[in-house]
Amino acid sequence: MNSFLRKNMVMLVAVLIMAAFLIAAAQGMEKQDFVITLLRGLAVGSITFLVASGFSLIFGLLDVLNLAHGTLFMIGAYLGWTVVVRPDTFVDLLTPLALIVSGFALGDVYPL
Helix, strand or coil, rough: HHHHHHHHHHHHHHHHHHHHHHHHHHHCCCHHHHHHHHHHHHHHHHHHHHHHHHHHHHHHHHCCCCCCHHHHHHHHHHHHHHHHHHCCCHHHHHHHHHHHHHHHHHHHHCCC
16 A cells, blocks of 8 residues: 555645645535536536647647648637527527538539
């Protein structure tokens, strides 16, 4: 058991610090609010991980810093937010429609 503690001392200290932060954050909060805040933080962290892993994958394999996939994340986030906030408007369908039409129009110029 002592060898386990010696090998994983940094990990154990990090877990204890995270537990202390969680306990401090939960002070004065209702249980439902804490769970919602925790899940929202995990969702934002997951999206940040997706963007960061895309950057590192493209930069690591191609040695080129390509920021194009960030634009796709931004378009998807904007469309998702718009659908949630105003689901009944026709204007929301114009952006995906414009993207599809421009894709077909540029298909002749840049064939795959």
